[in-house]
Every structure is written in C-alpha cells, then in structure tokens.
Amino acid sequence: MTNSRPQKILIVDEINYTRLVLNQALANNGYSVDTARNSGEAMQRISAELPDVILFSLPGTSSGVSALRSLKDYFRLRLDIAQGAEPAIIILSDFRNVKQIREVQTLGVSRSLSRPVNIQELFDSVASVISSNRETTPEKRMKIILFDGETRSQKFLESILVHEMYDIESSESEAEFLASIKKGEYDLSIMDLMSFESGIAEVLKSIAETAKEMPVMTIATSADQISQDELKELGVHVHFVKPIQVDVFRTEVDALLQQNIEPLEEQEESQEDQEKSQEATAENIDQDLDEEKV
DSSP states (O other): OOOOOEEEEEEEEOOOHHHHHHHHHHTTTTTEEEEESSSSHHHHHHHHHHOSEEEEOOOOOOOHHHHHHHHHHHHHHHHOOTTTOOOEEEEEEEEOOHHHHHHHHHHSSSEOOOOOOOOHHHHHHHHHHHHHTTTTTOOEEEEEEOOOOOOOHHHHHHHHHOOOOOOOHHHHHSSHHHHHHHHHHOEEEEEEEEGGGHHHHHHHHHHHHOOOSOOEEEEEOOSSSSSSSHHHHTTTTTEEEEEEOOHHHHHHHHHHTTSSSSSHHHHHHHHHHHHHHHHHHOOOOOOOOHHHHH
16 A cells, blocks of 8 residues: 555445455455444444445345435535545445436445455455545536425425535526526526426427526426426426425436436336347347257
C-alpha cells in the first residue's frame, strides 16, 4: 500500500462465516478490517471511525435496500464529511431482478458484486474505488424545476426532493414555468398536468422543443387524465398518479438525474432479449445433440 496508513474496510454481513472469510482475505491483502453483523452495528462502527470502503451484503429483500438508504442518508447529515469524501460502498448481493438492481444503483453505490464472491474481483473492486475516491472531483449540482399549481402539493414535493446536491426551483404559474425552461438549463422538470391551462399535449411539445435533452416527469390526479401511450409519444420519461408513493418517486427522480442508468423499460427489454437468446441457444444445443444421436 502506498498510503502511510492501511485503508480501512468495514464488512457488513449477518453471516459469521462470510465475515470471517472476507476479513481474512482483505487483512492478508494489507487492509485494516472491521466487521458488523447488521446496519445497526455498522452505524456504531462508522460513528467511531469512518472507513474508506464499506462492503455491504444485501439479501434479495426490500429490507436490505432500506438499510442501505438509511446509511446513505446518514452520510448526507454528517457535516464533518467533506463533499465527495464519504466512504465508497460495494454491494454484495443475490439480486437478479432488474428493478432491485436499479434501485440499488440509484442510491449511489460504487460497485455491485454478485454472490458467491470472486475474491480477486473483490480485491480489484476495492482497489478501484479507493483509487477513484482519491481522484474524486466535486459533483455537479443538479437543477430541478417544479410546477404544481396547488401550493400545499408543491411544498410537499419540495420536501421529498430535498438533497444536498439538488437545487430546486419552483414556479408559481404556467407562464413562469415555461419561461424559466426557455431561459435556463435544467436537469429535470417535474410538473402536475392539472395545473396547466393550456392543452397538455401543447405544453409537453413546447417543452420538448425547448429543452430536448431534459428528462420530464409528470403527475396526474387520475389515471384517465392521459394515456401512457400519449405520454411516451410526448417524450415523458416517468409518470405518476396521485397519491404518489414517496420512496418510488424519489427513486425515479434519482434515476433520471443519473445519466449512466438506462430507463427501466430498456433494462427489462434487454434482460428479456438475453433470456430469449439463452433459451434459443439451449434449444439449438439440444437439437444438435439429438442430430448426433441419430
């Protein structure tokens, strides 16, 4: 190791044997290692001393994702952690579901490794994230423009979107909202469709022409207000019907603001294509074997 002190790794895994194996492997490779059985113990270890990397084992359930989200929120609240200096998180998971994988990605993990863990791949990932952390530059602040004609609803959306790297600009009228989009550059627009006096299609077309690269998220009070097909044609990326699910809403916002994450539909289609390809390959192999037997 080139640093004056060994890099500190915190392993969070409920299985004793897994913690022992990873501990020995990483310690033998020159790292200072600490372990925790669950997120509660992990918080105690982190409060005492901030690690450089966290290996966080996630079961294929929502509880693991919730624990990870709580950990990321904790880092955001610690004023003593400089921007971009929070520990890198490497996920060890059994996830096979595209939605679960995407949800974890939106939380800002550095790497995601599948179990059973390949030790050499783990070593490479740890070395890579440590190197990346040393070279980290300040993140770009993301600009969100928001419009909901109902003041209480708009305040509620603002409270959901609070994030140290998001700048939220709210508009008080349709005219102000559209004028702001024409004048400024935003990374995401969120709008309540019932708040527009103009036709919905007209407004969305105008936005698409003004800011072609900007993702658009819409909210409606009824599922019958506009069809999903119409929304897709008008360039809407994500659509919600009130009352919105806060966790899902926030996850979709984070996803749209991370350019390296593909839309969910594309990921699902890609996975389906891969499965079909694998099935077709298996069928071809079976046919070849049958021909050989004949």
